[in-house]
Amino acid sequence: MYDEIYMAIFSIFNSEEWKALEPPVQVFPNGVDTSGEEFVVVDVLPSSRGANKVSVSGVLLFEIFVQGGRGPRRLAILSDIIDRHVSKITVPIANGKVVQTFSSTLANIRTDADSAMLRGTLTTPFNYFSIEA
Numbered sequence: 739m740y741d742e743i744y745m746a747i748f749s750i751f752n753s754e755e756w757k758a759l760e761p762p763v764q765v766f767p768n769g770v771d772t773s774g775e776e777f778v779v780v781d782v783l784p785s786s787r788g789a790n791k792v793s794v795s796g797v798l799l800f801e802i803f804v805q806g807g808r809g810p811r812r813l814a815i816l817s818d819i820i821d822r823h824v825s826k827i828t829v830p831i832a833n834g835k836v837v838q839t840f841s842s843t844l845a846n847i848r849t850d851a852d853s854a855m856l857r858g859t860l861t862t863p864f865n866y867f868s869i870e871a
Contacts, residue, residue, distance in 0.1 A: 743866050744782050746829040746837040776804040792868035800860040810847050813858045817844045824862055834869045
């Protein structure tokens with residue numbers, strides 16, 4: 739189940755539409771070495787099972803990194819791009835299962851402690867469940 743959630747979310751960032759973005763936006767799963775002038779680290783945080791056997795809610799956590807010293811505008815632009823692709827959508831998986839996302843929130847804009855990069859956190863709640871035919 740958790741693997742299906744991860745695969746559904748990361749399929750968004752492997753889509754042709756995402757790959758066609760100019761300039762490109764690099765997206766990495768949490769735990770992968772990252773580098774560059776700007777990038778996004780994604781973590782899928784399942785929080786609880788629902789009453790249904792196939793039901794989990796949670797939060798998608800996007801840590802957005804941009805060059806520091808330029809203000810928060812680029813961070814806001816990247817947040818808008820991610821939001822257009824991830825917020826308020828339904829991603830079908832298989833066997834009637836889906837991941838459904840809700841409105842995103844951008845918060846906690848700060849200078850990263852380990853670099854001079856500006857960092858912000860975009861969160862998007864989600865539900866994973868099965869639709870019976």
